[in-house]
Amino acid sequence: MASMGSFPFRIETAIDSSVISQTENGNSRRPKLPLLAYRPRKFSGDSKFGSYRLLGADFGGLSLCCGCRVTRKWMLKRVNATSGGSREDETGEESEDALQVTIEKSKKVLALQKDLLNQIAERRKLVSSIKSSIIDQDSGSTFSSVHIASANGDEQDEVLTNASLSTNSVESTVDEVEENPPTALRNVLAEEVNAPGKNLPHTRTSSSIRSFEKDSSKEIIQSYEDTSEQLGASTMNYSKQISKVDLQKQSRSTTPETITSSSKTSLGVDSKKQLTDTSTETIPSDVPSFLSISRETLHMEDGKSEDFEKSSQEKVIVDKEDSATEEAKLPPLAGANVMNIILVAAECSPWSKTGGLGDVAGALPKALARRGHRVMVVVPRYSNYAEAQNTGIWKRYKVDGQDVEVNYFQAYIDGVDFVFVDSPVFRHIENNIYGGNREDILKRMVLFCKAALEVPWYVPCGGVCYGDGNLCFIANDWHTGLLPVYLKAYYRDHGLMKYTRCVLVIHNIAHQGRGPVDDFSYVDLPPHYLDLFRLYDPVGGEHFNLFAAGLKTADRVVTVSHGYAWELKTADGGWGLHGIINENDWKFRGIVNGIDTKDWNPELDVHLQSDGYTNYTLDTLHTGKPQCKAALQKELGLPVRDNVPLIGFIGRLDHQKGVDLIAEAVPWMMGQDVQLVMLGTGRPDLEQMLRQFEGQYNDEVRGWVGFSVKTAHRITAGADILLMPSRFEPCGLNQLYAMCYGTVPVVHAVGGLRDTVQPFNPFNEFGLGWTFDRAEANQLINALGNSLLTYREYKKSWEGIQRRGMMQNLSWDNASEKYEEVLVAAKYQW
Numbered sequence: 001m002a003s004m005g006s007f008p009f010r011i012e013t014a015i016d017s018s019v020i021s022q023t024e025n026g027n028s029r030r031p032k033l034p035l036l037a038y039r040p041r042k043f044s045g046d047s048k049f050g051s052y053r054l055l056g057a058d059f060g061g062l063s064l065c066c067g068c069r070v071t072r073k074w075m076l077k078r079v080n081a082t083s084g085g086s087r088e089d090e091t092g093e094e095s096e097d098a099l100q101v102t103i104e105k106s107k108k109v110l111a112l113q114k115d116l117l118n119q120i121a122e123r124r125k126l127v128s129s130i131k132s133s134i135i136d137q138d139s140g141s142t143f144s145s146v147h148i149a150s151a152n153g154d155e156q157d158e159v160l161t162n163a164s165l166s167t168n169s170v171e172s173t174v175d176e177v178e179e180n181p182p183t184a185l186r187n188v189l190a191e192e193v194n195a196p197g198k199n200l201p202h203t204r205t206s207s208s209i210r211s212f213e214k215d216s217s218k219e220i221i222q223s224y225e226d227t228s229e230q231l232g233a234s235t236m237n238y239s240k241q242i243s244k245v246d247l248q249k250q251s252r253s254t255t256p257e258t259i260t261s262s263s264k265t266s267l268g269v270d271s272k273k274q275l276t277d278t279s280t281e282t283i284p285s286d287v288p289s290f291l292s293i294s295r296e297t298l299h300m301e302d303g304k305s306e307d308f309e310k311s312s313q314e315k316v317i318v319d320k321e322d323s324a325t326e327e328a329k330l331p332p333l334a335g336a337n338v339m340n341i342i343l344v345a346a347e348c349s350p351w352s353k354t355g356g357l358g359d360v361a362g363a364l365p366k367a368l369a370r371r372g373h374r375v376m377v378v379v380p381r382y383s384n385y386a387e388a389q390n391t392g393i394w395k396r397y398k399v400d401g402q403d404v405e406v407n408y409f410q411a412y413i414d415g416v417d418f419v420f421v422d423s424p425v426f427r428h429i430e431n432n433i434y435g436g437n438r439e440d441i442l443k444r445m446v447l448f449c450k451a452a453l454e455v456p457w458y459v460p461c462g463g464v465c466y467g468d469g470n471l472c473f474i475a476n477d478w479h480t481g482l483l484p485v486y487l488k489a490y491y492r493d494h495g496l497m498k499y500t501r502c503v504l505v506i507h508n509i510a511h512q513g514r515g516p517v518d519d520f521s522y523v524d525l526p527p528h529y530l531d532l533f534r535l536y537d538p539v540g541g542e543h544f545n546l547f548a549a550g551l552k553t554a555d556r557v558v559t560v561s562h563g564y565a566w567e568l569k570t571a572d573g574g575w576g577l578h579g580i581i582n583e584n585d586w587k588f589r590g591i592v593n594g595i596d597t598k599d600w601n602p603e604l605d606v607h608l609q610s611d612g613y614t615n616y617t618l619d620t621l622h623t624g625k626p627q628c629k630a631a632l633q634k635e636l637g638l639p640v641r642d643n644v645p646l647i648g649f650i651g652r653l654d655h656q657k658g659v660d661l662i663a664e665a666v667p668w669m670m671g672q673d674v675q676l677v678m679l680g681t682g683r684p685d686l687e688q689m690l691r692q693f694e695g696q697y698n699d700e701v702r703g704w705v706g707f708s709v710k711t712a713h714r715i716t717a718g719a720d721i722l723l724m725p726s727r728f729e730p731c732g733l734n735q736l737y738a739m740c741y742g743t744v745p746v747v748h749a750v751g752g753l754r755d756t757v758q759p760f761n762p763f764n765e766f767g768l769g770w771t772f773d774r775a776e777a778n779q780l781i782n783a784l785g786n787s788l789l790t791y792r793e794y795k796k797s798w799e800g801i802q803r804r805g806m807m808q809n810l811s812w813d814n815a816s817e818k819y820e821e822v823l824v825a826a827k828y829q830w
């Protein structure tokens with residue numbers, strides 16, 4: 001069957017024997033002239049308006065190239081004209097008038113069709129994006145951001161079914177369009193538009209057409225009217241389809257702004273209600289009594305909440321309008337996997353940061369949002385943050401028998417909702433986030449995890465709460481190890497938050513939230529939960545271990561490199577938790593961190609835009625980097641010398657980072673004509689050591705005790721070599737930053753350092769830096785010696801190392817895709 005024509009018509013050419021057999025004289029032989037039969041099909045409501053069968057393969061030398069009804073009618077008349085003899089004498093003025101009317105009508109129809117074709121082209125893109133994001137072949141079901149916000153399982157199913165059904169409908173329609181591209185019709189239309197009436201007059205000037213009778217013109221007009229009517233109907237129907245597509249696209253869109261604007265602008269009443277219901281009515285009434293007493297305390301503060309919601313909705317709608325075109329063009333990278341993700345961390349750059357966790361919490365969520373997920377970060381509010389507005393939402397949670405009130409602040413930045421949990425216990429500790437005694441820290445984390453877990457219910461971001469369906473939390477380190485435990489104990493054990501999952505990320509196993517078993521009393525859990533926390537190891541004996549409970553209850557566990565994932569399973573690297581990690585190997589995975597390529601980019605770095613520093617790229621490495629080096633030397637009061645290797649160190653001053661190994665190597669270094677700049681805070685003895693080196697080698701060493709993000713950026717840009725002799729390093733970010741800035745890393749090959757710094761091989765000019773196998777000073781000296789030799793004697797090799805480092809794609813884009821795989825695995829796991 002050759003199928004031609006244009007949407008919404010489906011034209012089929014075929015030999016229809018029943019018609020063949022009904023020739024005028026009743027003979028069953030094939031007629032001399034081709035016959036045409038019109039068989040309208042009833043519009044089924046899905047995609048077809050009618051179907052035409054063209055009988056016969058040839059038509060007086062004209063191929064059956066056009067499926068439009070007009071042409072068919074015209075052909076029919078031509079058959080009659082040919083078979084019925086010439087009537088040229090009857091084609092006078094009257095016929096000319098009729099033709100004129102016909103032409104006018106045809107123009108209108110053509111305009112209508114043209115419009116329709118445009119709409120088809122536009123919507124096809126839209127529908128193909130929906131197709132890719134909807135179908136979940138494995139499960140046969142589809143989760144979408146509509147039910148992200150829905151808490152009721154039944155409702156979710158209903159939404160899914162409806163969505164799937166209507167999508168299928170749209171799909172079939174579009175498939176037909178694709179199967180039957182409207183090229184033929186468009187050709188005819190194009191001709192008609194370019195030269196109105198050209199087609200008809202053209203045919204009419206041919207001898208056979210000149211013989212049209214009066215009636216034939218009327219029939220043509222009637223035919224056009226029919227066509228017009230059908231086009232009108234089809235346009236209406238297609239508009240309905242388009243509306244459906246709109247609705248689905250919007251309701252499936254995962255970004256908060258889309259959801260908000262959908263609820264305000266395009267969603268149908270039911271959909272609006274659904275979203276609204278989610279934000280306000282999904283809070284289960286049968287929440288266990290041992291939970292917070294916050295349920296009744298959702299109150300507005302001087303109407304602030306309303307204002308906040310209104311303003312955030314307005315902002316979101318503007319954002320939505322700005323990005324609407326782009327969104328319509330691009331389907332989410334995550335496709336059918338789009339979900340709501342809430343990353344919960346004790347620190348988040350740029351607001352709070354003591355190390356790499358802050359960097360990850362600030363950057364990974366943005367990368368996940370770029371993939372199309374709706375993403376939130378929940379972090380304590382340690383200080384007043386200019387960007388964050390008070391939502392006016394207050395809740396109270398029980399911590400160690402006391403009611404503690406929290407107030408949620410919110411900001412929407414780079415596609416991510418940042419929610420800050422405010423409470424007196426977090427205030428003014430921005431410089432000592434993990435400070436205080438063990439019980440105080442533990443109580444802060446209890447409060448934080450309880451408050452974070454309920455954010456998706458109570459804090460409307462962009463006007464709509466996240467809800468607990470299709471939701472996955474990402475908890476980070478022991479501080480939020482209670483999150484998966486509370487999710488289980490308070491909710492899932494009670495049949496609540498059934499579709500919510502929690503992935504726990506290990507950034508550093510050395511800190512576990514250990515304490516005496518009695519600490520269990522602070523975490524406010526049923527007694528049978530104690531076993532999750534109880535751990536025995538030769539170092540701590542029987543103790544309370546918060547990380548252990550988190551690892552056991554999390555749906556999935558991630559750590560920040562492959563090397564560290566392997567190390568964590570060993571007795572040396574697991575720090576007492578290797579047993580639990582091995583037992584849970586099935587849910588454990590290593591993913592190497594990415595970096596924020598906006599923050600840490602020599603081309604854009606805001607800290608390189610003053611004080612003699614400069615931004616640079618691969619192309620300007622030759623001039624830019626030396627300028628930064630000179631600026632750093634000048635800023636630190638070191639001799640400004642271009643040819644002296646400048647060695648940098650940035651990091652916590654503790655056992656992990658191997659600062660003591662550097663200290664051991666300093667006397668040797670000072671004999672090598674190098675400059676050494678160290679930035680860090682931590683153990684007082686190591687801080688003192690930095691000061692001492694500076695005093696002792698004042699022309700060569702600078703020891704900056706303190707935490708300065710600006711200085712960290714400037715050292716990264718100005719140094720030639722970055723030293724990282726870490727005893728263990730789960731991932732390490734500084735070596736990644738260094739490589740992006742053309743600074744060559746010299747590292748202990750451990751954990752993520754081994755994963756990310758391929759050792760330089762001078763024979764094939766391969767590699768990114770120098771590594772050494774054991775955390776020992778002589779090994780460090782050996783590797784550093786080789787790097788200095790290359791720096792001085794093999795400039796080309798050095799530049800090759802720099803360039804290879806700078807050319808890597810270290811962004812979060814790759815890592816976020818892998819996180820997405822983990823989140824999806826968690827989502828479908830029961």
Ligand SMILES: Nc1ncnc2c1ncn2[C@@H]1O[C@H](COP(=O)(O)OP(=O)(O)O[C@H]2O[C@H](CO)[C@@H](O)[C@H](O)[C@H]2O)[C@@H](O)[C@H]1O
Pocket residue numbers: 354355356357359360507508560593650651652679680681706707708709712729730731732733734752
């Ligand atoms: N004094 C100072 N002033 C300014 N900035 C300073 C600073 N000291 C450190 N920083 C910054 O803090 C970050 C440190 O990140 P790292 O990944 O190197 O180590 P950290 O051990 O904190 O992180 C843990 O988590 C991260 C994230 O997963 C893992 O990469 C890592 O291996 C693991 O130990 C960098 O951005 C660095 O510039």
